[in-house]
Amino acid sequence: MSLSETAVDRAPSSGRIQQHRRYLMCKPAYFTVSYEINPWMHKADPTDTPKAVRQWQTLYDTYLSLGHDVEVIDPIEGLPDMVYTANGGFIIDGKALGVRFSVGERRGEEQPFMDWFGSHGFEVVEPIATQEGEGDILxxxxxxxxxxxxxxxxxxxxEIADVFDREVVSLHLVNPNFYHLDTAIAVLDPVVGPGGVEAANIAYLPNAFDDRGRGxxxxxxxxxxxxADEDGAVFGLNSAxxxxxxxxxxxxxxxDAQLRExxxxxxxxxxxxxxxxxxxIKCCTLELRGGRS
Incomplete structure (x- = not known):
């Protein structure tokens, strides 16, 4: 879908209401696969950094074309996964919980994200337990x-419940191809709509969870x-x-067909x-709730 096609489809004719969003993104200027920390990464497969930048730019431009605000954190050479900003933290009401990565290859990203949050008006909380931001917190x-x-x-x-004073529902991921929650669940409805907080609609991949989680x-x-599994396998649920x-x-x-229905x-x-x-898409998109624009 082109930007022009996207931009003209903003009217809530279906009853769905577009809400303004503010996102944090990071240009993949240093993107490559130099290590393997998930089943999708293979050092032997060549990567095309300029292509990655072009694709990322399309996502960035599309958000802007629809009236959303996009902040950008500077990429750092040697940290190729900074493009996946959703893993950089979790933010509600101007409070930003930083991350503590489980893999050493990404620990260099922790402080730059917390520094960015602090310099943009967020109250920063340094985490104690291992968690990877909006990758696993929705x-x-x-x-x-x-x-x-x-x-x-x-x-x-x-820790998440204590920091944000909200109910936290734990979901056990059991399929290694869907190692983060944002590869298996997409929150579709606005968090806050006219008249206050709305109940959220979601989409999810059942086979990513154990029996308890599905229940x-x-x-x-x-x-x-x-x-369906075939849509999950192309990261269909990693959507914003x-x-x-x-x-x-x-x-x-x-x-796509389910969403249109x-x-x-x-x-x-x-x-x-x-x-x-x-x-x-979701990996490259961290939602900023509150803070200073």
């Missing part, structure tokens, strides 16, 4: 959904979109939403080059 209505099993510890969930999701989100427009991989055709507007963004590092 805000759904008033509730925080938190993943564990591969990259974030379940011990971090108590929790079925009980709490009975109307959720259940996404403003409540009306849902930014997804063009290869997630089944998910529910009145959402799928916006296709190809980040195939960045998928070589195990990241997609």
């Amino acid at each position: 805000l759904a209505g008033d509730t925080i959904l938190a993943g564990y099993g591969f990259r974030s510890s379940i011990e971090s969930h108590r 929790i999701l079925e009980e709490r989100f009975p109307d959720a979109i259940r996404v 939403s403003d409540g009306r427009n849902v930014f997804i991989s063009p290869r997630a055709t089944g998910y 529910r009145g959402y507007n799928p916006v296709h963004i190809d980040l195939s080059e960045l998928l070589l590092g195990g990241g997609g």
Whole structure:
């Protein structure tokens, strides 16, 4: 979908209401696959950094074309995964919880993200337990959904609840291809809409979770979109939403149809080059809630 096609489809004719978003992104100027820390990364496969930058730029430009604000953190040479800003923290009401990565290759990113939050008006909380930001922590209505099993510890969930004073629902990830929660769940509805906080709609990949996790999701989100394995395998669920427009991989055709049936507007963004590092649209998109614009 072109930018012009995207930009003209802002009216809430379906009843879905577009909400303003403020995001943090990082240009993949130093993107490459120089190590292997997830099943998607293979050092033997060549990467094309200029292509990654072009694809990232399309996502950036699309957000702006739809009226969203995008902040940018400077990339740092030697930290190729900084492009995946969702892993840089978790922010609600101007309070930013930093991250503590489980893998040594990414620990150099921790302080630069916390420094950025502090210099942009956020109250920064340095974490104690291992967790990887919005990669494994998602805000759904008033509730925080938190993943564990591969990259974030379940011990971090108590810390998250204490920092933000919200209910935290723990979900066990069991499929190594979906090692972060944001590869297996997408929050579709706005967190806050007209009249106050709304109950969130989500989409999720059932096979990414254990039986208990599936039961929790079925009980709490009975109307959720259940996404097929083939759409999950192209990182279809690693998507961002403003409540009306849902930014997804063009290869997630089944998910596209499901979204349209529910009145959402799928916006296709190809980040195939960045998928070589195990990241997609949501990985490149950290939501900034509060702070200084």
